Amino acid sequence: MNELSLSLSCPVPLPAGDRILLAHGGGGRLMHQLLEMVFLPAFANAPLEARHDGAVVTVNGVRLAFTTDSYVVRPLVFPGGNIGDLAVNGTVNDLAMCGARPLYLSAGFILEEGLAMETLRLVTASMRAAAERAGVALVTGDTKVVDQGKGDGIFINTAGIGLVECAGEIGPAAVRPGDAVLLSGDLGAHGVAVLSVREGLEFESPIVSDTAPLWEPVEAMLKAGIEIHCLRDLTRGGLASALNEIADVRRLAIRIEEAAVPVEEAVKGACEILGLDPLYVANEGRFVAFVPEAQAEAALAALGRRAVRIGTVLDDPSAVVILHSRIGGHRVLDLLSGEQLPRIC
Numbered sequence: 001m002n003e004l005s006l007s008l009s010c011p012v013p014l015p016a017g018d019r020i021l022l023a024h025g026g027g028g029r030l031m032h033q034l035l036e037m038v039f040l041p042a043f044a045n046a047p048l049e050a051r052h053d054g055a056v057v058t059v060n061g062v063r064l065a066f067t068t069d070s071y072v073v074r075p076l077v078f079p080g081g082n083i084g085d086l087a088v089n090g091t092v093n094d095l096a097m098c099g100a101r102p103l104y105l106s107a108g109f110i111l112e113e114g115l116a117m118e119t120l121r122l123v124t125a126s127m128r129a130a131a132e133r134a135g136v137a138l139v140t141g142d143t144k145v146v147d148q149g150k151g152d153g154i155f156i157n158t159a160g161i162g163l164v165e166c167a168g169e170i171g172p173a174a175v176r177p178g179d180a181v182l183l184s185g186d187l188g189a190h191g192v193a194v195l196s197v198r199e200g201l202e203f204e205s206p207i208v209s210d211t212a213p214l215w216e217p218v219e220a221m222l223k224a225g226i227e228i229h230c231l232r233d234l235t236r237g238g239l240a241s242a243l244n245e246i247a248d249v250r251r252l253a254i255r256i257e258e259a260a261v262p263v264e265e266a267v268k269g270a271c272e273i274l275g276l277d278p279l280y281v282a283n284e285g286r287f288v289a290f291v292p293e294a295q296a297e298a299a300l301a302a303l304g305r306r307a308v309r310i311g312t313v314l315d316d317p318s319a320v321v322i323l324h325s326r327i328g329g330h331r332v333l334d335l336l337s338g339e340q341l342p343r344i345c
Contacts, residue, residue: 027237112151
């Protein structure tokens with residue numbers, strides 16, 4: 001491989017400062033500080049306090065899930081997908097993590113002057129195909145155009161509404177000591193796929209994004225009668241950050257087994273070369289599920305052959321995430337202070 005000039009930053013502590021940094025949007029420590037210090041105090045309410053992937057609200061006796069997300073990925077097109085299907089999948093997945101069947105989406109487009117019309121058509125066609133696959137309709141939207149150099153091609157904001165199809169509450173607050181932690185599939189493909197195009201890298205084995213809708217496996221668990229306590233898709237900050245968020249909200253520790261966490265050899269090799277930890281690399285078609293120990297095997301059967309059990313929730317108020325390594329040691333998986341891989345969603 002030729003010498004590379006990679007735009008990766010070391011995850012070392014950063015000063016809080018009085019300006020927004022890229023790391024404030026990376027899913028790590030600074031992003032959580034931003035939420036705690038600015039957004040949560042400004043908009044405090046019960047649904048927001050749940051700190052989940054979406055809000056569950058009741059309207060005329062009907063429980064609905066509501067979520068929104070913005071997509072600023074660079075490059076716009078990457079192996080396995082583009083910003084369009086990423087926007088649809090990401091939003092329907094946030095609804096699925098609330099135990100809700102996705103129904104309707106909105107889309108707001110911020111387009112940069114000079115964007116090729118062919119690129120816009122590619123993105124919208126991908127969004128249509130992803131929406132059809134997920135069984136949702138894109139029913140409203142908005143378009144704005146900004147000066148050249150101010151928009152990075154396309155930014156997309158999507159919002160979604162879904163119908164909650166479970167009787168109980170699914171979210172961090174429902175996690176219990178002894179819960180089994182399940183992972184729906186292998187890690188790291190999306191982040192590495194985006195990076196490979198951005199930096200002009202070529203690997204011996206092709207790596208493609210895992211972007212995909214997730215309602216189908218969630219529905220399979222619900223139909224199997226699984227008492228799902230919490231679901232979380234593994235986007236910004238990857239598996240490690242998602243587990244830390246849940247441990248912090250619930251004030252319980254989580255232990256995972258390194259040997260049980262699946263990472264494809266091509267992704268593992270790319271991460272080693274690039275100095276990335278796959279546990280922190282973003283995914284767009286993977287999630288963790290917290291279920292009662294007694295239902296762990298049934299939940300795995302419902303999820304399918306890619307799913308594995310990776311850990312257990314501990315009755316420990318330290319709220320840390322502990323990795324039991326392949327060689328028998330233990331280390332704490334903390335939130336990153338810096339930005340490991342910017343602009344991947």
